[in-house]
Amino acid sequence: MTRGRRQFRQNRYVIRVLIADDQTLVRTGFRVILEAEGDIEVVAEAATGTEAIRQSQLTSPDVILMDIRMPDLDGLAATEQIRRHPDAPTVVVLTTFDQNEYVYRALQSGAAGFLLKDAPSSRLIAAVRAAATGDSLIEPSITRRMVERFATPAEPTGPPPELSALTDRERDVLRLMARGLSNAEIAAELVVAETTVKTHVARILTKLNIRDRVQAVVVAYQSGFATRHQS
Template sequence: MTVRVVLADDQPLVRAALRMVIAETTGLEVVGEAGNGAEAVELAGSQRPDVVVMDIRMPGMDGIEATRLITEGSGGAQVIMLTTFDDDDYLYGALRAGAAGFLVKDMALDDILDAIRVVATGDGLLAPSVTRRLIREFAERPGSAAPAPRALGITDREREVLTLIGNGLSNTEIAARLSISVATAKTYVTRLLAKLDARDRVRLVIIAYEAGLVAATR
Protein backbone atom coordinates (compact mmCIF):
# COMPACT_ATOMS: atom_id res chain seq x y z
CA MET A 1 0.00 0.00 0.00
CA THR A 2 1.30 3.44 -0.93
CA VAL A 3 1.48 6.04 1.85
CA ARG A 4 0.03 9.33 0.63
CA VAL A 5 1.90 12.37 1.95
CA VAL A 6 1.21 16.11 2.03
CA LEU A 7 4.19 18.42 2.63
CA ALA A 8 3.51 21.70 4.45
CA ASP A 9 6.41 24.13 4.79
CA ASP A 10 6.81 27.79 3.81
CA GLN A 11 10.33 27.12 2.52
CA PRO A 12 10.17 25.81 -1.07
CA LEU A 13 13.65 24.31 -0.82
CA VAL A 14 12.62 22.17 2.16
CA ARG A 15 9.57 20.92 0.30
CA ALA A 16 11.62 20.27 -2.83
CA ALA A 17 14.19 18.19 -0.95
CA LEU A 18 11.53 16.10 0.73
CA ARG A 19 9.51 15.73 -2.48
CA MET A 20 12.56 14.54 -4.39
CA VAL A 21 13.58 11.90 -1.88
CA ILE A 22 9.98 10.69 -1.41
CA ALA A 23 9.55 10.40 -5.20
CA GLU A 24 12.52 8.01 -5.22
CA THR A 25 11.13 5.90 -2.36
CA THR A 26 8.95 2.89 -3.01
CA GLY A 27 5.69 2.97 -1.08
CA LEU A 28 5.56 6.75 -0.55
CA GLU A 29 3.88 9.36 -2.72
CA VAL A 30 3.54 13.16 -2.38
CA VAL A 31 -0.07 14.11 -3.19
CA GLY A 32 0.13 17.81 -2.37
CA GLU A 33 2.27 20.69 -1.12
CA ALA A 34 1.29 23.64 1.06
CA GLY A 35 3.11 26.85 1.92
CA ASN A 36 1.02 27.65 4.99
CA GLY A 37 -1.35 26.06 7.48
CA ALA A 38 -4.56 26.99 5.69
CA GLU A 39 -3.37 25.34 2.49
CA ALA A 40 -2.38 22.24 4.48
CA VAL A 41 -5.86 21.95 5.99
CA GLU A 42 -7.44 22.32 2.57
CA LEU A 43 -5.20 19.66 1.05
CA ALA A 44 -5.81 17.29 3.97
CA GLY A 45 -9.52 17.54 3.21
CA SER A 46 -9.30 17.23 -0.57
CA GLN A 47 -6.43 14.73 -0.98
CA ARG A 48 -7.08 12.54 2.07
CA PRO A 49 -3.38 11.88 2.79
CA ASP A 50 -2.19 9.31 5.28
CA VAL A 51 0.50 11.64 6.66
CA VAL A 52 1.02 15.40 6.69
CA VAL A 53 4.61 16.55 7.27
CA MET A 54 4.01 19.94 8.90
CA ASP A 55 6.33 22.82 9.67
CA ILE A 56 5.48 24.55 12.96
CA ARG A 57 6.24 28.13 11.93
CA MET A 58 4.44 29.32 8.81
CA PRO A 59 2.82 32.61 7.80
CA GLY A 60 -0.88 33.09 8.45
CA MET A 61 -2.20 29.92 10.05
CA ASP A 62 0.72 28.18 11.75
CA GLY A 63 1.37 24.46 11.90
CA ILE A 64 -0.15 24.01 15.35
CA GLU A 65 -3.57 25.38 14.42
CA ALA A 66 -3.47 23.48 11.13
CA THR A 67 -2.65 20.28 13.01
CA ARG A 68 -5.57 20.79 15.37
CA LEU A 69 -8.00 21.25 12.49
CA ILE A 70 -6.64 18.24 10.61
CA THR A 71 -6.67 15.87 13.59
CA GLU A 72 -10.18 16.98 14.58
CA GLY A 73 -11.40 16.35 11.03
CA SER A 74 -12.72 13.10 9.62
CA GLY A 75 -9.87 12.40 7.20
CA GLY A 76 -7.75 10.41 9.64
CA ALA A 77 -4.42 11.92 8.55
CA GLN A 78 -1.50 11.64 10.96
CA VAL A 79 0.65 14.76 11.40
CA ILE A 80 4.42 14.84 11.84
CA MET A 81 5.71 18.18 13.11
CA LEU A 82 9.03 19.43 11.76
CA THR A 83 10.80 21.58 14.33
CA THR A 84 14.14 23.24 15.01
CA PHE A 85 16.08 23.48 18.24
CA ASP A 86 14.66 26.92 19.06
CA ASP A 87 11.02 25.80 18.91
CA ASP A 88 10.63 24.79 22.57
CA ASP A 89 7.68 27.13 23.15
CA TYR A 90 5.73 25.41 20.38
CA LEU A 91 6.17 21.77 21.37
CA TYR A 92 3.50 21.53 24.04
CA GLY A 93 0.99 23.31 21.82
CA ALA A 94 1.68 20.85 19.03
CA LEU A 95 1.20 17.98 21.47
CA ARG A 96 -2.19 19.28 22.52
CA ALA A 97 -3.12 19.80 18.87
CA GLY A 98 -2.76 16.08 18.24
CA ALA A 99 0.59 15.73 16.47
CA ALA A 100 1.65 12.09 16.15
CA GLY A 101 5.35 12.80 15.79
CA PHE A 102 8.07 15.39 16.27
CA LEU A 103 11.19 15.50 14.11
CA VAL A 104 14.03 17.98 13.82
CA LYS A 105 14.85 19.45 10.42
CA ASP A 106 18.51 18.49 10.54
CA MET A 107 17.73 14.78 10.78
CA ALA A 108 18.90 12.56 7.94
CA LEU A 109 16.34 12.31 5.15
CA ASP A 110 16.27 8.52 5.52
CA ASP A 111 15.21 8.95 9.14
CA ILE A 112 12.40 11.27 8.10
CA LEU A 113 11.25 8.69 5.53
CA ASP A 114 11.26 6.01 8.21
CA ALA A 115 9.23 8.32 10.45
CA ILE A 116 6.60 8.80 7.75
CA ARG A 117 6.23 5.03 7.44
CA VAL A 118 5.99 4.54 11.20
CA VAL A 119 3.40 7.27 11.73
CA ALA A 120 1.34 6.00 8.78
CA THR A 121 0.81 2.72 10.67
CA GLY A 122 -0.69 4.60 13.60
CA ASP A 123 2.41 4.70 15.80
CA GLY A 124 3.71 7.95 17.24
CA LEU A 125 7.32 8.96 16.90
CA LEU A 126 9.62 11.35 18.73
CA ALA A 127 13.18 12.28 17.92
CA PRO A 128 15.15 11.74 21.18
CA SER A 129 16.32 15.36 21.26
CA VAL A 130 12.71 16.52 20.92
CA THR A 131 11.62 14.10 23.64
CA ARG A 132 14.05 15.69 26.09
CA ARG A 133 12.87 19.19 25.20
CA LEU A 134 9.21 18.19 25.42
CA ILE A 135 9.72 16.77 28.91
CA ARG A 136 11.63 19.88 30.00
CA GLU A 137 8.90 22.14 28.59
CA PHE A 138 6.29 20.14 30.50
CA ALA A 139 8.35 20.13 33.69
CA GLU A 140 8.81 23.90 33.69
CA ARG A 141 5.09 24.66 33.52
CA PRO A 142 3.75 25.74 36.94
CA GLY A 143 1.85 22.95 38.59
CA SER A 144 2.41 20.50 35.77
CA ALA A 145 5.11 18.42 37.39
CA ALA A 146 3.06 17.01 40.29
CA PRO A 147 4.04 13.35 40.45
CA ALA A 148 1.40 10.82 39.42
CA PRO A 149 0.78 7.74 41.60
CA ARG A 150 3.45 5.13 41.11
CA ALA A 151 0.80 2.41 40.79
CA LEU A 152 -0.20 2.77 37.16
CA GLY A 153 -1.87 -0.62 36.93
CA ILE A 154 0.78 -1.98 34.58
CA THR A 155 3.18 -4.92 34.79
CA ASP A 156 6.88 -4.64 35.52
CA ARG A 157 7.70 -5.31 31.88
CA GLU A 158 5.21 -2.67 30.74
CA ARG A 159 6.84 -0.24 33.16
CA GLU A 160 10.21 -1.00 31.55
CA VAL A 161 8.75 -0.31 28.11
CA LEU A 162 7.13 2.91 29.32
CA THR A 163 10.46 4.09 30.72
CA LEU A 164 12.15 3.47 27.39
CA ILE A 165 9.37 5.29 25.53
CA GLY A 166 9.86 8.18 27.93
CA ASN A 167 13.52 8.27 26.96
CA GLY A 168 12.63 8.55 23.29
CA LEU A 169 13.36 5.02 22.09
CA SER A 170 11.58 3.63 19.04
CA ASN A 171 9.92 0.20 18.96
CA THR A 172 12.99 -1.23 17.23
CA GLU A 173 15.31 0.23 19.88
CA ILE A 174 13.03 -1.03 22.68
CA ALA A 175 13.09 -4.50 21.17
CA ALA A 176 16.89 -4.50 21.02
CA ARG A 177 17.24 -3.16 24.57
CA LEU A 178 14.88 -5.77 26.04
CA SER A 179 15.87 -8.66 23.73
CA ILE A 180 12.35 -9.07 22.38
CA SER A 181 10.91 -8.91 18.86
CA VAL A 182 9.75 -5.64 17.33
CA ALA A 183 6.24 -7.10 17.10
CA THR A 184 6.29 -7.81 20.84
CA ALA A 185 7.53 -4.30 21.58
CA LYS A 186 4.69 -2.88 19.51
CA THR A 187 2.22 -5.07 21.42
CA TYR A 188 3.48 -3.65 24.72
CA VAL A 189 3.10 -0.11 23.40
CA THR A 190 -0.46 -0.86 22.28
CA ARG A 191 -1.29 -2.26 25.72
CA LEU A 192 0.14 0.82 27.42
CA LEU A 193 -1.92 3.12 25.21
CA ALA A 194 -5.06 1.23 26.20
CA LYS A 195 -4.29 0.78 29.91
CA LEU A 196 -3.19 4.38 30.43
CA ASP A 197 -5.93 5.85 28.21
CA ALA A 198 -3.26 7.62 26.17
CA ARG A 199 -4.10 9.02 22.75
CA ASP A 200 -0.64 8.49 21.34
CA ARG A 201 3.02 7.83 22.09
CA VAL A 202 3.64 11.48 22.88
CA ARG A 203 1.20 11.27 25.78
CA LEU A 204 3.02 8.16 27.03
CA VAL A 205 6.18 10.27 27.29
CA ILE A 206 4.37 12.73 29.54
CA ILE A 207 2.91 9.91 31.66
CA ALA A 208 6.38 8.43 32.06
CA TYR A 209 7.60 11.80 33.28
CA GLU A 210 4.65 12.28 35.64
CA ALA A 211 5.22 8.84 37.12
CA GLY A 212 8.88 9.62 37.85
CA LEU A 213 10.18 7.10 35.34
CA VAL A 214 12.20 9.71 33.44
CA ALA A 215 13.59 13.05 34.45
CA ALA A 216 13.79 16.40 32.71
CA THR A 217 17.38 17.06 31.68
CA ARG A 218 19.33 20.14 30.67
Protein backbone atom coordinates in the same frame (compact mmCIF):
# COMPACT_ATOMS: atom_id res chain seq x y z
CA MET B 1 -2.80 -0.90 6.40
CA THR B 2 -2.79 2.62 7.80
CA ARG B 3 -6.29 4.12 8.01
CA GLY B 4 -7.40 2.14 4.95
CA ARG B 5 -5.95 4.70 2.54
CA ARG B 6 -2.52 3.44 1.58
CA GLN B 7 -2.40 2.57 -2.10
CA PHE B 8 -1.35 -0.82 -3.41
CA ARG B 9 1.14 -0.33 -6.23
CA GLN B 10 3.38 -2.90 -7.89
CA ASN B 11 2.92 -5.39 -5.05
CA ARG B 12 3.68 -2.90 -2.27
CA TYR B 13 1.81 -0.44 -0.11
CA VAL B 14 2.54 3.22 -0.80
CA ILE B 15 2.48 5.77 2.02
CA ARG B 16 0.61 8.91 0.94
CA VAL B 17 2.24 12.12 2.22
CA LEU B 18 1.16 15.76 2.36
CA ILE B 19 3.97 18.33 2.74
CA ALA B 20 2.99 21.60 4.46
CA ASP B 21 5.68 24.30 4.47
CA ASP B 22 5.65 27.95 3.40
CA GLN B 23 8.95 27.64 1.53
CA THR B 24 8.77 26.22 -1.98
CA LEU B 25 12.37 25.00 -1.94
CA VAL B 26 11.80 23.10 1.30
CA ARG B 27 8.70 21.39 -0.09
CA THR B 28 10.56 20.49 -3.27
CA GLY B 29 13.50 19.11 -1.31
CA PHE B 30 11.26 16.95 0.86
CA ARG B 31 9.39 15.71 -2.21
CA VAL B 32 12.62 14.67 -3.96
CA ILE B 33 13.88 12.85 -0.85
CA LEU B 34 10.63 11.02 -0.20
CA GLU B 35 9.69 10.10 -3.76
CA ALA B 36 13.10 8.51 -4.25
CA GLU B 37 11.69 5.82 -1.95
CA GLY B 38 9.50 3.27 -3.68
CA ASP B 39 6.97 3.07 -0.86
CA ILE B 40 6.27 6.81 -0.43
CA GLU B 41 4.23 9.16 -2.64
CA VAL B 42 3.73 12.91 -2.11
CA VAL B 43 0.05 13.48 -2.93
CA ALA B 44 -0.19 17.20 -2.17
CA GLU B 45 1.62 20.30 -0.91
CA ALA B 46 0.45 23.27 1.15
CA ALA B 47 2.02 26.65 1.91
CA THR B 48 -0.24 27.66 4.83
CA GLY B 49 -1.92 25.97 7.76
CA THR B 50 -5.37 26.56 6.30
CA GLU B 51 -4.31 25.02 2.99
CA ALA B 52 -2.86 22.04 4.87
CA ILE B 53 -6.26 21.42 6.46
CA ARG B 54 -8.01 21.71 3.08
CA GLN B 55 -5.53 19.44 1.28
CA SER B 56 -5.78 16.91 4.08
CA GLN B 57 -9.53 16.73 3.54
CA LEU B 58 -9.19 16.56 -0.26
CA THR B 59 -6.36 14.01 -0.59
CA SER B 60 -6.67 11.85 2.55
CA PRO B 61 -2.92 11.40 3.17
CA ASP B 62 -1.54 8.84 5.58
CA VAL B 63 1.12 11.23 6.93
CA ILE B 64 1.46 15.02 6.97
CA LEU B 65 4.84 16.73 7.27
CA MET B 66 3.91 19.97 9.01
CA ASP B 67 6.05 23.08 9.36
CA ILE B 68 5.40 25.17 12.47
CA ARG B 69 5.79 28.74 11.26
CA MET B 70 3.46 29.37 8.33
CA PRO B 71 1.29 32.34 7.33
CA ASP B 72 -2.47 32.38 7.85
CA LEU B 73 -2.51 29.58 10.45
CA ASP B 74 0.55 28.07 12.12
CA GLY B 75 1.32 24.37 11.86
CA LEU B 76 0.53 23.60 15.48
CA ALA B 77 -2.97 25.06 15.23
CA ALA B 78 -3.48 23.25 11.92
CA THR B 79 -2.32 19.98 13.48
CA GLU B 80 -4.74 20.40 16.36
CA GLN B 81 -7.66 20.94 13.98
CA ILE B 82 -6.70 18.03 11.74
CA ARG B 83 -6.25 15.63 14.65
CA ARG B 84 -9.72 16.34 16.02
CA HIS B 85 -11.25 14.06 13.40
CA PRO B 86 -11.47 10.35 14.26
CA ASP B 87 -9.85 9.14 11.01
CA ALA B 88 -7.22 11.90 10.91
CA PRO B 89 -3.81 11.38 9.29
CA THR B 90 -0.76 11.25 11.50
CA VAL B 91 1.36 14.41 11.63
CA VAL B 92 5.12 14.76 11.84
CA VAL B 93 6.15 18.29 12.81
CA LEU B 94 9.33 19.68 11.26
CA THR B 95 10.94 22.97 12.18
CA THR B 96 14.21 24.85 12.45
CA PHE B 97 13.22 25.97 15.95
CA ASP B 98 14.42 23.59 18.68
CA GLN B 99 12.53 25.27 21.52
CA ASN B 100 10.63 23.85 24.48
CA GLU B 101 7.37 25.68 23.77
CA TYR B 102 7.19 24.30 20.22
CA VAL B 103 8.08 20.78 21.29
CA TYR B 104 5.45 20.58 23.99
CA ARG B 105 2.71 22.27 21.95
CA ALA B 106 3.40 19.92 19.03
CA LEU B 107 3.04 16.87 21.25
CA GLN B 108 -0.09 18.23 22.90
CA SER B 109 -1.67 18.99 19.51
CA GLY B 110 -1.45 15.33 18.55
CA ALA B 111 1.71 15.19 16.43
CA ALA B 112 3.19 11.71 16.02
CA GLY B 113 6.76 12.94 15.74
CA PHE B 114 8.92 16.02 15.94
CA LEU B 115 12.04 16.46 13.78
CA LEU B 116 14.37 19.33 13.09
CA LYS B 117 14.71 20.32 9.44
CA ASP B 118 18.46 19.77 9.52
CA ALA B 119 18.00 16.10 10.44
CA PRO B 120 19.52 13.63 7.94
CA SER B 121 17.25 12.55 5.08
CA SER B 122 17.32 9.00 6.45
CA ARG B 123 15.76 10.29 9.68
CA LEU B 124 12.98 12.05 7.74
CA ILE B 125 12.19 8.89 5.81
CA ALA B 126 12.22 6.84 9.02
CA ALA B 127 9.83 9.31 10.66
CA VAL B 128 7.34 9.04 7.78
CA ARG B 129 7.44 5.26 7.82
CA ALA B 130 7.11 5.14 11.60
CA ALA B 131 4.13 7.50 11.56
CA ALA B 132 2.43 5.48 8.83
CA THR B 133 2.55 2.34 10.96
CA GLY B 134 1.30 4.03 14.14
CA ASP B 135 4.77 4.34 15.61
CA SER B 136 6.52 7.63 16.39
CA LEU B 137 9.97 9.09 16.09
CA ILE B 138 11.18 11.95 18.29
CA GLU B 139 14.70 13.30 18.09
CA PRO B 140 16.81 12.45 21.19
CA SER B 141 17.69 16.14 21.62
CA ILE B 142 13.99 16.93 21.84
CA THR B 143 13.46 14.15 24.38
CA ARG B 144 16.19 15.73 26.51
CA ARG B 145 14.35 19.05 26.37
CA MET B 146 11.24 17.30 27.63
CA VAL B 147 13.30 16.01 30.56
CA GLU B 148 14.54 19.52 31.31
CA ARG B 149 11.04 20.96 31.18
CA PHE B 150 9.38 18.41 33.43
CA ALA B 151 12.18 17.42 35.79
CA THR B 152 11.12 17.94 39.40
CA PRO B 153 13.50 18.76 42.25
CA ALA B 154 11.92 16.24 44.62
CA GLU B 155 11.88 12.53 43.95
CA PRO B 156 8.30 11.22 44.25
CA THR B 157 7.82 7.91 46.04
CA GLY B 158 6.01 5.09 44.27
CA PRO B 159 4.47 5.11 40.79
CA PRO B 160 2.19 8.02 39.87
CA PRO B 161 -1.53 7.16 40.20
CA GLU B 162 -2.30 7.29 36.46
CA LEU B 163 0.34 4.62 35.82
CA SER B 164 -0.64 2.26 38.62
CA ALA B 165 -2.63 0.05 36.24
CA LEU B 166 0.44 -0.76 34.14
CA THR B 167 2.40 -3.96 34.60
CA ASP B 168 6.15 -3.85 35.21
CA ARG B 169 6.87 -4.75 31.59
CA GLU B 170 4.45 -2.09 30.34
CA ARG B 171 6.31 0.46 32.48
CA ASP B 172 9.57 -0.73 30.90
CA VAL B 173 8.06 -0.11 27.47
CA LEU B 174 6.75 3.31 28.49
CA ARG B 175 10.17 4.27 29.84
CA LEU B 176 11.77 3.43 26.48
CA MET B 177 9.01 5.21 24.58
CA ALA B 178 9.78 8.31 26.64
CA ARG B 179 13.40 8.08 25.48
CA GLY B 180 12.18 8.41 21.89
CA LEU B 181 12.70 4.78 20.86
CA SER B 182 10.61 3.23 18.10
CA ASN B 183 8.88 -0.14 18.46
CA ALA B 184 11.76 -1.89 16.71
CA GLU B 185 14.32 -0.21 18.97
CA ILE B 186 12.31 -1.10 22.09
CA ALA B 187 12.11 -4.70 20.91
CA ALA B 188 15.90 -4.82 20.53
CA GLU B 189 16.41 -3.24 23.95
CA LEU B 190 14.10 -5.70 25.71
CA VAL B 191 15.05 -8.67 23.51
CA VAL B 192 11.47 -9.42 22.50
CA ALA B 193 9.55 -9.52 19.21
CA GLU B 194 8.35 -6.24 17.73
CA THR B 195 4.79 -7.60 17.72
CA THR B 196 5.10 -8.07 21.48
CA VAL B 197 6.07 -4.42 21.86
CA LYS B 198 3.11 -3.35 19.75
CA THR B 199 0.82 -5.31 22.05
CA HIS B 200 2.31 -3.64 25.13
CA VAL B 201 1.95 -0.19 23.53
CA ALA B 202 -1.71 -0.86 22.69
CA ARG B 203 -2.39 -1.94 26.28
CA ILE B 204 -0.63 1.16 27.65
CA LEU B 205 -2.81 3.41 25.49
CA THR B 206 -5.97 1.59 26.58
CA LYS B 207 -5.12 1.67 30.27
CA LEU B 208 -4.15 5.36 30.18
CA ASN B 209 -7.22 6.16 28.02
CA ILE B 210 -5.19 8.12 25.46
CA ARG B 211 -5.22 8.11 21.66
CA ASP B 212 -1.59 7.61 20.69
CA ARG B 213 1.93 6.84 21.92
CA VAL B 214 3.07 10.45 21.82
CA GLN B 215 0.38 11.33 24.34
CA ALA B 216 1.76 8.48 26.43
CA VAL B 217 5.16 10.19 26.35
CA VAL B 218 3.56 13.44 27.51
CA VAL B 219 1.86 11.60 30.40
CA ALA B 220 5.17 9.96 31.32
CA TYR B 221 6.88 13.35 31.61
CA GLN B 222 4.00 15.21 33.24
CA SER B 223 3.70 12.56 35.93
CA GLY B 224 7.42 12.56 36.64
CA PHE B 225 7.71 8.89 35.66
CA ALA B 226 10.05 9.55 32.71
CA THR B 227 12.34 11.93 34.59
CA ARG B 228 12.87 9.32 37.31
CA HIS B 229 13.76 6.61 34.79
CA GLN B 230 16.07 8.39 32.37
CA SER B 231 19.46 6.77 31.90
